[in-house]
Every structure is written in C-alpha cells, then in structure tokens.
Amino acid sequence: MSRKLSRRLFLGAASATGLTLLTSRKSPGEPASAGGEATPKTLNVACCGVNGRGAADLAGISKHANVTALCDVDSNSLSAASKLHPAARTYADFRKMMDDAKNFDAVVVATPDHMHAPIAMTAIQLGKHVYCEKPIAHDLYEVRMLTEAARKNKVMTQMGNQAHSSDGVRMAVEWINAGAVGNVKEIHVWNNRPIWPQAFPMPTRTAGPPATLDWDLWLGTAPVMPYYVELNKDGKEMSPIHPFKWRGWWAYGTGALGDMGCHLLDVSYWACKLTAPTAVTAKQEGNTDYCGPAWSIIEYEFPAANGRGPIKLAWHDGGKFPPRPPELEPDRDLPKGDGGTLFIGDKGTMLMPYGTAATPRLIPESAMKEFKRPEPSIARVEGGTNGHHKNFVDACLGGKPAGSNFDHSGPLTEIVLLGNLAIRAGKRVEWDSANLKLSNAPELQHLVKREYRKGW
Numbered sequence: 001m002s003r004k005l006s007r008r009l010f011l012g013a014a015s016a017t018g019l020t021l022l023t024s025r026k027s028p029g030e031p032a033s034a035g036g037e038a039t040p041k042t043l044n045v046a047c048c049g050v051n052g053r054g055a056a057d058l059a060g061i062s063k064h065a066n067v068t069a070l071c072d073v074d075s076n077s078l079s080a081a082s083k084l085h086p087a088a089r090t091y092a093d094f095r096k097m098m099d100d101a102k103n104f105d106a107v108v109v110a111t112p113d114h115m116h117a118p119i120a121m122t123a124i125q126l127g128k129h130v131y132c133e134k135p136i137a138h139d140l141y142e143v144r145m146l147t148e149a150a151r152k153n154k155v156m157t158q159m160g161n162q163a164h165s166s167d168g169v170r171m172a173v174e175w176i177n178a179g180a181v182g183n184v185k186e187i188h189v190w191n192n193r194p195i196w197p198q199a200f201p202m203p204t205r206t207a208g209p210p211a212t213l214d215w216d217l218w219l220g221t222a223p224v225m226p227y228y229v230e231l232n233k234d235g236k237e238m239s240p241i242h243p244f245k246w247r248g249w250w251a252y253g254t255g256a257l258g259d260m261g262c263h264l265l266d267v268s269y270w271a272c273k274l275t276a277p278t279a280v281t282a283k284q285e286g287n288t289d290y291c292g293p294a295w296s297i298i299e300y301e302f303p304a305a306n307g308r309g310p311i312k313l314a315w316h317d318g319g320k321f322p323p324r325p326p327e328l329e330p331d332r333d334l335p336k337g338d339g340g341t342l343f344i345g346d347k348g349t350m351l352m353p354y355g356t357a358a359t360p361r362l363i364p365e366s367a368m369k370e371f372k373r374p375e376p377s378i379a380r381v382e383g384g385t386n387g388h389h390k391n392f393v394d395a396c397l398g399g400k401p402a403g404s405n406f407d408h409s410g411p412l413t414e415i416v417l418l419g420n421l422a423i424r425a426g427k428r429v430e431w432d433s434a435n436l437k438l439s440n441a442p443e444l445q446h447l448v449k450r451e452y453r454k455g456w
Helices: 004-009 053-061 075-084 094-099 113-125 140-153 167-177 215-219 255-264 266-271 365-370 384-396 406-425 442-447
Strands: 044-048 066-071 089-091 106-109 129-132 157-159 184-190 279-285 295-302 311-317 340-345 349-353 361-363 429-432
Touching (some): 053 075, 053 106, 089 094, 106 384, 113 129, 113 140, 279 406
Parallel strands (some): 066 089, 129 157
Antiparallel strands (some): 279 295, 295 311, 340 349
16 A cells, blocks of 8 residues: 555554554543544544445435545446435545545445455554444454454444344343243254355456446455456346345355345344354355355354353354244244244243344244233333444444444454355354454464555
C-alpha cells in the first residue's frame, strides 16, 4: 500500500497479512466515537461495497444515520448508490476513502469476504466504528486480530447476522437456558446453500474486464487472477466470479458455511455458551484447491465448558440433512429452504427453524403443549431483524454495545471458518485456539493466516 494511509496505519507492518495490531488511540473511559471526541448526536457513515448485500446494508443504515461516503470498485454500482445519496462522496479505492476519514464516524463493510479484514482493520485503527457483513473476515488470524483491535481501540462493532436481533433466536436461547431439553448433547444444523456454483472445473476462457470494473482493486489482497468469462445460455460472456459467484471461490469467499454459518450457528453458540472446538472433521464432495465442495457435512467437537458437558455439532449443506428425529410426528418434516437447528438433550428435542419470523418448537407437539415457557430474560431488539442496523447505530451514539459486536461474533466466526479449514484438510483437524495452531496439521497453517498479494 503506497498511499498515505498505509504509511500512517501500517508503518512497520511485517506480517504476511499486514494486519498489525496497533495500540488504542483513546484513553480508558473515553466515549467510543471517532477520534475520542464527544459522542455525536447523529452518525456519519461510509459504506464500502454498495451492491447486493451492500445495497441492503446501505438501505438499512441510511434510515438511522447520514451516509457521507460511498465506495465500490464497480462504477455502475457506485453510480446507482450515488443517485440515492447524492451528497455522499464517492470512491473506487477504500484507501482513498480512508484518507478522508474526518468525514465519517463509522464504516459499513459489505465487500467480498477476502476484503473484509483489510477495510475493517483500517477503519478500527482510525477509531471508526465498524458494521461488517458476515463472516467478519476470510481467515482465522484476521478474525482474531479484528476482535482484539476493536476491543483495544474501544470502537463499536456489529456483524451482519441479522437473525441475532430476532425475537425467535432470543426465545430459543432462553428456552435452552431454562432446561427445555435438559443438557444439550448433540446439535444438527442444515441449510440450502450453496446456491452458486461450487465443485466446478477451473475456467479457461478469459477476456478483458468491463470498463466499469477496476479488476485490480476488486482482487485486492487476493492473488492476481485473469478475468475469466463463461458463456451463458444466450451466448453472452459472463464472469464466473463477479458480482455474485465469488462465494464459491476459496480465494475470495468462504463457501456455503461462510455464507450461512454465522447466521445459523449463532443460536447454538449463544444458547450453549460454546467455546472453541477442540477438533473438527469434514466430509464433502467436489472440493478443490480453488473452490468449495458441492456439499459438506462438518462435525465439531466442543469441550465441556460454562457448566455444559461436551457437545457434538454437525453442519449439513448442499442437500444433506440430519437424521429424522424419532420424536417428529409422521405427518411433519424438518424445514427445508433456509434450514434450521435441532437441539438434542437428555430430556427432549427442540427445533429452531431459520427465518426472520421463526420461533422454536419442542417436538413432539405434545411436549410443546406441556412446556411452561420461561419469562423473557434477554432484552429484545426494537424491530427484530429489521432493527439490526439501528442496534449498531444506537451503540455508536453512546448506547450499549450492539448484540453481535466482535466480542460475540469474532469467536463465532472462528468456529465457522474452522469448519472450512477442515473441508480443505480432508481429515480430522485438532485445534489449539489459544495459539491459533493446527495441532496435527502444521502443513495447513497457511490457511489460518494467508499471505496477502504484494503491495497489500
């Protein structure tokens, strides 16, 4: 990075990733606002990545804050967002945007996964609050550094796993804590991803990127890659990477698990107070060095902790489902679509479907009828999932930390990304969380902390 922000923020950085953790810019007890100044009455926000999920974040955050900067490497996306927010400054390069950091208090990061950490870390080291889409980083090392940096710099954070703010998820956590199924022994989680190509052959056809796309900036920290194209059914050349299919590429995305794991695993992580797993094993079909598998089943081994015994958790995607619970009535089935979670305890079974309005159910239905629901003990978020952005804005304006702040979502994201590492390992992986080490697979340590492209 040759720009002035790189000299200011990353001076002396010698690590392969460039994510060097700097000391806090604030004194203990200072308000969590940009530059250590008094907490503002309104929040000025910069949005980095404004297409797809980024467009949804822009719409959500702009209801509660002033959008003062927009950044996207695709000029078409940037132009569309600028028409909605004509007063906001526009940028193609996030580094130039950060050079004008005095114009905003917080940054929303909604780029492809491989650029989450560089943008979020730069913002944090400038004392800016950060709302980052899930997963908050591409690599385990990046996640740990971001979590520690946010804490040290006393900024407010939120990961974009909106279901964390839903009433249903909070109800499920309360029920598990109230002993609805007794001691949880086993958990199964499933969903319908991937809904983009995975297990595909390496493309061979290349072309020049469109004039509206800065391909070098899009690649960012990732290795140099030609701009591949493929023919669609109408014979038109389309990119198998940008703007959506990047999720299936290991260099840019984190596959089915990275896309949905931070949503679906959150209720288990929260309700069962899960710590880092000691080992993970994956089965899959079609995984390669460059793309994720067609399907995977990932088995986590969580140790006894926080008053709970050891727990086994299995993740199922790509059309794979858990065994049908014997308690489920013959005329009922597990929810398909976006999936759900089964909590199996020594006193019963609970189903938590995934969805904005989903609520938990004990099975069979007779158990549900006999269950005495506990009084709510976890504060609700106004608006539920629709209040996730406001929950972040309120935190930035002097309120309580957002629900899925990095102290919560960081360890959760590490669990998710460790599953991807097991997919790529092809064997049972033993994990030393304290030292971010693969105890039995040192040859895969480069997947814990990838090397950034030269210049980044």
